[in-house]
Amino acid sequence: MSLTASPDVARNARPYLYGGEGAAIASALSAGQYNHGAVTEEFEQALAGFLGVPDVVAVASGTAALHVGLLAAGVGPGHEVIVPSFTFCATVQAILATGAQPRFIEVNPDIGCVEPAEVLGALTPDTRAVMPVLYGGRAVDLSPARLALDEQGVTVVEDAAQAFGSWQGDRRVGATGAVTCFSFGPIKNLTCGLGGAIVPRTPLEADICRRLRGLGIVESAARRAEATTYTVDGFGMRVQMSPLNAAVGLVQLDHFAEAETRRRALWRSYAAALDGIDGIALVDADVERTLPPLCAVRVLNGLRDRVFRELRQHGVGVGVHYPPNHTQPAFSEWQRPLPVTEHLGREIMTLPFHQHLTPADAEHVTSEVRRALTGADQ
Structure with a gap:
């Protein structure tokens, strides 16, 4: 580690690579599956193992993770989502993309995160979800508000774009029972170049997330390759994570x-x-x-x-x-x-x-x- 300050390095944030990412991308390229493939699924399994959760659904970006996570939680037109105004605009755009409306609340200025009292004070009959933003990677504990949220059927969908690797108590962020959305953008704690992931709460929710990310198609890519037809059973988008990005993520996770x-x-x-x-x-x-x-x-x-x-x-x-x-x-x-x-x-x-x-x-x-x-x- 250099002991000399380097002002040019301090100028702008840059992705940090460990050296194996290029070979991993080359291997994924040679496999010939660029939309969704075995490397993406391997990355999902590795993330789940790291977090200690049953399943993780990888998507194309952190914004896509928020959008898919909200939809999987049942958020849509006529609903409100409680969200801090102090966040990146992608958080709000994901809410609007579902047809719901944001209800902005304050944060604690010492930590940049929402507090349970602010969440409870913002509840309305139209509230369907709360989206705490884990600013600076810091976990947000909404347990004092959990009873009131559960009674009203309000889902917590965490914007944990900045919080991969952080802890809440003895569990990693993502393993605390909320729908959790990560970003693996260029300068995040773990980068895929571009990518994101959702931690679903149930196998059904995981299945919904996978259909939403894959144009609403029920069958997996492997099953479709051996069939003459496939089934589209609802709305979906093309927001899968490419194996090229997943390959980078696997190397990053190893380090x-x-x-x-x-x-x-x-x-x-x-x-x-x-x-x-x-x-x-x-x-x-x-x-x-x-x-x-x-x-x-x-x-x-x-x-x-x-x-x-x-x-x-x-x-x-x-x-x-x-x-x-x-x-x-x-x-x-x-x-x-x-x-x-x-x-x-x-x-x-x-x-x-x-x-x-x-x-x-x-x-x-x-x-x-x-x-x-x-x-x-x-």
Whole structure:
């Protein structure tokens, strides 16, 4: 591991590859099955084994996972889905794709996640699902609200796009009983290049997910190859995960212990370096149980935009994750006052965070943050 800070590496997040991904893709290419095949199913089984669950359904993206997961849970037109405004817009677009409507709620600004009291306060007769977003990979425990949700028939569909590898208690996120949706995009804790997965609750739900991802066709690809017809019994999309992507995921999963070690170490390096700097507050990731995909801070005193511009000008790849969705033009129909989220949206900033970075890079970024804060405060 380099002991010298590398500002160019700190500029932007990049996928982290372990070296075997190219050979795995070449092998999948030579097999000649690019839409859905044995490698995809092998990846599903490996994910299920890692999480300790009976089944996992792989799909083309994290957004597709959210869409399919909501549909499998019975969400559709006339329903509401409780969701934090503080999330990536894909979360909301997946809700709208089902024909349902979002009901935006606040988050705890110290952690970026919803709290049970906010969920309970937002319930209406039309609520069919709650979609907690596991911001920064942190698990969300809605057990205090579970009785009320169960009594109303409300399903928890977790947006765990950032939380693969994290824990809730003694179980991995995905093994806690909710419909859980993961993303395996380019800079996630585990990447397939592009991909996602749903953890269903029952064999029936798994079957529904597989039909939804495969154009509503009942029979498997292997069975269709040996038959003269097939059966379409309902709505479906073409959102299967390609074996090419699954091949990358299998290699990544083999090296996941390294991802856990490096990501937690990098987050702790940032936390130590940021400690004591006035004007900035670290968003708590609960790193003992969370596998962090990012390092988020709040820039206080109205200085975020100036500090952001200053850092970008000096080659530090900071970002904003995320602007509140209830203020977006596309979602204005469902806008409601959310002052906590609006304030958080003006403060939030994410620091460069990927496995190419070293503790020295974290020190370099933090020194640039300190310098930018000093300049912005004058």
